[in-house]
Amino acid sequence: MAVSPPPIPDFLPPLAGFRLAVASCGIKNGRRERDDLLLVEMAPETTVAGLFTRNRVQAAPVVLSRQRLAWGRARGLLVNSGNANAVTGEAGMRAALETSALAAHLIGADEHELFVASTGVIGTPLPVEQIVSEMPGMVDSLAAGGWERAARAIMTTDTFPKLASRECRIGAESVRIIGMTKGAGMIRPDMATMLAFLFTDADIASASLRTLLNRAVAGSFNAISVDGDQSTNDTMLLFASGRAGNGRVESADDPRLAEFAQALHAVCRELAQAIVRDGEGASKFVTLTVSGAAGDAEAKQVAMAIANSPLVKTALAGSDPNWGRILAAAGYAGVGFDPGALSLWLGEVLVVERGQLANTYEEARGAAVMAAAEIAIRLDLGGGAGTSTVWTCDLTHDYITINADYRT
Template sequence: MIIKGFSFAAVAAGIKYPDRLDLGLIFSDEPAVTAGVFTTTQVKAAPVLIDMERLRQGRSQAVLVNSGCANACTGREGMNNALETGRLLAEQLGIEQDMVLLSSTGVIGAQLNMPAFRSNLKPLVEALSPDGFEAVARAIMTTDTVPKTVFRREMIGGREVGFMGMAKGSGMIMPNMATMLAFVVTDARISYSELSRALKSGVQESFNRITVDGDTSTNDMVLVLANGTADNDWIDDTATPAYETFQNVLEEILKDLALQVVQDGEGATKCITIRVCGAKENGHAEIMARTVANSNLVKTAFFGEDANWGRIIAAMGRSGVRFNQDQVDIAFGDVVLVRNGLGLGPEVEAEAAKILREKRFTVCIDLKDGNGCEEIHTCDFSIDYVKINADYRS
């Protein structure tokens, strides 16, 4: 799929490892309306701080992204290095420096390999192509095992509008804003306030509903660039069918990418949805679902295919949400194994264990205390998760 006015490139710059794509570029021929959502942690990487400032103008023309080094907790030197990479790229592209957004992922605390950037930015720009999207998706991978992409076309305002999305993330995933990195480009013609609102709403229902390990990255960001080449009528009012369609499509894309992140969680063998219903309010349901989804004991039981519902109700009990344990129902898929707080016996647990052998399944928890209902998407904890993170810096 190609979107007019956007081009992409990736090169193996040797930022950390040789012969591996690790430097990517997204470029819009003309300045694109751009919205972003960033990590909520107090510890923010240099590129995040720079982008948050530059996106006050609501426009950008290029995104330079690298893997192999997060450029986080690197002090003034790290900030200067990030600014220099943006300045050098702007010179190669012939655009203003503040139209370049920066993104990095990798090990925290290490300085950027500046010789690798200086010697590879020109070849990177020369490699720009309308069909280089997949290469960039590979360049941003770290512990990911597969690239994560989504492509969509949708009729909006009488015009066909294209969307292309990519994400990276496998560990350090419970962002409460985004995933480690995600980028969406579209040819929609939309104003900044509407784009920003659609992005924030979409993130809330997608990336803010996933967890791999309960950790938040210093570099999380989601960027959406809209260059307007579809020539649809301007989407500049949220109370229109065009905005509603745009928002729905963007949310579907972000949710698709978010679920791909969970499915590719470090060492993961299963993708699980924790659904809590019957809570007094939605916020209570989300808190409880997130607590269960982040429980190491629950996640290891999923890996072991053990229908140990006791670990689930124990996690519920420490969530801070008040409920009556004597009216709780718990089901794995379509198998109810707890009714009114009591297990239904070994035979039912054996049937529930069959559900745990599937690659994707849903755990349904009913509190029978209200209309609140929310979902959190998670994965299991395997032996490989420990192995991957025990020597991540090597």
């Protein structure tokens, strides 16, 4: 059994102000079996906002892109898969500088307008020569569209490309957002995804982009968990080319942005859920809602403790309605509640009612819910109005197989 991947959007149109190219450099092991390099060229005056991992150990491209965000402008994005360029010391930073400098030169941009991101194995030197030698040809092949091939080029252990798109209006103008992401393991909040790139033709100032991005991420990328591990490379960038001609919007709270903010949130949620659906080894997609907490933050803390519990995740893998483990995980979340006030539902089945096994509960009904590939779990703490929904997956034999020997 496996979770169904979300449908890939049928046809994603070109987006004014963005041109893409991919290449196969053999970054991981020298074998040019798949695309592993993506270059996106952006129109002049493109604005940008970004979020990065909070890990103390940060890859060179994260350090570099974070610095460049201060300018608020972007002309290009260079992404490689197969090598994280993390814990690679000064040589790693030189590699990031060198490859991005060449990309900037080739598309006629300033170096600080070129953003970089890497994903893959930690601690192996980035094969700069292989990348550099492909770059002139990539610039020649830059073209509008080609989103799916781009989304495939940034994959590592992902089993399917992750794309989402929404169209909406800003004032009278129609604008579009197209997003892609990659990630399947090393996933936890505070920038859960390893890499996510969002592109829009809307015309929005970079400070406002930043606010919109923060708001969209709270209920999407920061509300998922696969394994509780946090990457050194998490990078999320939102680029706005302004080519829709909607007239620059300066404030994130401008009422003209209401529809755009909603669309951005929808794209982020769809991409974040796609990561969980593709969670390493995942056979279940779980929507976990905690209500009745003092506040939303407390609800989320309890939800994440449950979502990260190996015993809950293995019970999910075994289709075992082991509700005791769910309550036990809630109990160590570090949030105060009255165990006698807890109620728990598996799907529509009431399992625990005010701290005790519900009279109406039958194990067979709980087991039927847990046997499905898509499972909804709701825990009510019986306290305040705080609520939170997070998405997670199960912990299976395949997770072990994928990760016990990832590098060989």
